[in-house]
Amino acid sequence: MSQKIIYLLQLLICLVGVPTVFTKECYQCNNPANCVSPSVIQCDQSAANRTRDELKLYFLNVPDIVSSNYMCLRTNSTQSNGISTEIRGCIYDETKACNLTLNTAGSHWSRSNCFYCSTNLCNSAPNIAGYRSSVAIIALSVASLLLTNVPGC
Numbered sequence: 431m432s433q434k435i436i437y438l439l440q441l442l443i444c445l446v447g448v449p450t451v452f453t454k455e456c457y458q459c460n461n462p463a464n465c466v467s468p469s470v471i472q473c474d475q476s477a478a479n480r481t482r483d484e485l486k487l488y489f490l491n492v493p494d495i496v497s498s499n500y501m502c503l504r505t506n507s508t509q510s511n512g513i514s515t516e517i518r519g520c521i522y523d524e525t526k527a528c529n530l531t532l533n534t535a536g537s538h539w540s541r542s543n544c545f546y547c548s549t550n551l552c553n554s555a556p557n558i559a560g561y562r563s564s565v566a567i568i569a570l571s572v573a574s575l576l577l578t579n580v581p582g583c
């Protein structure tokens with residue numbers, strides 16, 4: 431490719447690609463009943479803080495850190511008496527939400543599943559998440575490679 435074409439590509443990604451890559455939407459809900467039809471939210475600090483505060487109800491040592499990368503989280507835990515909890519929403523990547531310990535893990539909680547992923551609305555069903563997040567990571571790396579030389583991008 432000639433320099434000019436590369437530059438035009440970079441500019442195109444700068445103008446069109448970046449907003450769609452970096453504006454993230456996730457499903458949000460906080461119990462099994464409202465997770466049947468979760469709402470769709472735009473990730474920002476207050477949305478990620480809200481998910482973090484929900485996690486604090488069930489997990490130990492949830493960090494109060496803030497980072498600039500948002501992920502979509504879905505975590506679902508079940509008690510031995512059949513009562514379960516489900517949380518979906520935006521979360522900071524640095525929260526490492528799937529490595530948290532349940533606050534009553536010693537007694538009767540057992541975590542059934544937890545994942546986070548980085549594409550829009552990827553926190554619906556567990557099965558597609560791995561695939562979709564790796565696609566997003568590739569897209570992000572390509573975009574950041576192409577962006578490195580665009581002034582003001």
Ligand SMILES: *[C@@H]1O[C@H](CO)[C@@H](O)[C@H](O)[C@H]1NC(C)=O
Pocket residue numbers: 461462506507514515516542543
């Ligand atoms: C949690 O996940 C299990 C297994 O995927 C599922 O059977 C259960 O209904 C889920 N619980 C909630 C509250 O979604």
Ligand SMILES: *[C@@H]1O[C@H](CO)[C@@H](O)[C@H](O)[C@H]1NC(C)=O
Pocket residue numbers: 475476479494495496
């Ligand atoms: C999110 O939480 C952090 C850490 O507690 C806090 O510093 C920040 O002001 C909060 N942001 C919003 C928008 O609530």
Ligand SMILES: *[C@@H]1O[C@H](CO)[C@@H](O)[C@H](O)[C@H]1NC(C)=O
Pocket residue numbers: 526529
């Ligand atoms: C979670 O913990 C495991 C084992 O300690 C570690 O290998 C893994 O990298 C951690 N994942 C994250 C996202 O921190």
